[in-house]
Amino acid sequence: MKYLFSIALIVLTQHTFSQTVTGNWYGHADVILGGTHNNYLTELVLKQKGNEVEGVMGYYFRNSYQSFIVRGKYNPKTRYLEIKNIPIVYFRSNSKMTVDCVMDFEATLTVSKIKSNLRGYFMRDPRYRYTCPDLTVLFTLDPKEVNQDSAIITATASHVIWKPAAEDVVVTVDAIPVIKENTTPEEIQPFEQRKTFIINEIEVESDSVRVTLYDNGDIDGDVVSVFYNKLPVLNKQVLSAQGTNLYLQLDPSKNINEISLFAENLGNIPPNTALMIVNDGAKRYELFMTSDLKMNGTVRIKKKRPVVISRQ
Incomplete structure (x- = not known):
């Protein structure tokens, strides 16, 4: 009986864990256009309350880093996550001029004994299908425990440009x-x-x-x-x-x-x-x-x- 109870407890624990997207995620996004190009390094801090999620998303693109507060929906039954209206820098932008593509993030949670992933896409607005390509996205959960509340509360939207070649930039x-x-x-x-x-x-x-x-x-x-x-x-x-x-x-x-x-x-x-x-x-x-x-x-x-x- 103890053996069966232990198995049931393990299964229940794994099942419960698999229903949430709360955590710290990191990964990459690739352009879908004539092959894939690993252009964006991404990170995501999420906290889930019921079917609602809130958090902070950030990404590195060439010489810049952008972060912003996000809110979205998550369905625990289907493990489907959706976050709308995310500004993603157009992948052919240069360091002097950037153009944002407003995209929706859609992903599905998968869980194994080794790791948890959010696999999906940054989906373009149909009106810009000829200019902004979709991006494939793969996030992996960081197993280290970090206080999501603190990260979300202290977060602000930011856009940081890293230009050490400029004469007026002082590296601390x-x-x-x-x-x-x-x-x-x-x-x-x-x-x-x-x-x-x-x-x-x-x-x-x-x-x-x-x-x-x-x-x-x-x-x-x-x-x-x-x-x-x-x-x-x-x-x-x-x-x-x-x-x-x-x-x-x-x-x-x-x-x-x-x-x-x-x-x-x-x-x-x-x-x-x-x-x-x-x-x-x-x-x-x-x-x-x-x-x-x-x-x-x-x-x-x-x-x-x-x-x-x-x-x-």
């Missing part, structure tokens, strides 16, 4: 990883004992870059440390589908700056792999990194020289 010191002056030899020695494997070399226009790291492929528990010019700037970070951001200033005394990935483990599927996105405010580079217990995957960054036009 606390936004830049602090390279410890008193780094000990014990911290650097394991890094120096491995070979440096140059994966790519890129040219940037800015004096600073934003670096975002994701696990590439299956989320298998990869743990990495990041070294910048052979000094540690990020220690033992678990890679996931949720990005980890670093803001790095280029060293003007060096012709080449190096970002290296140091594998702390090999995960469940060797080698240790990551997707590194480097953004200088004008251009975005997607780099597929790999490292293991013998080599450090490294990207070289050069500052683009200004073009000098001689007058004759």
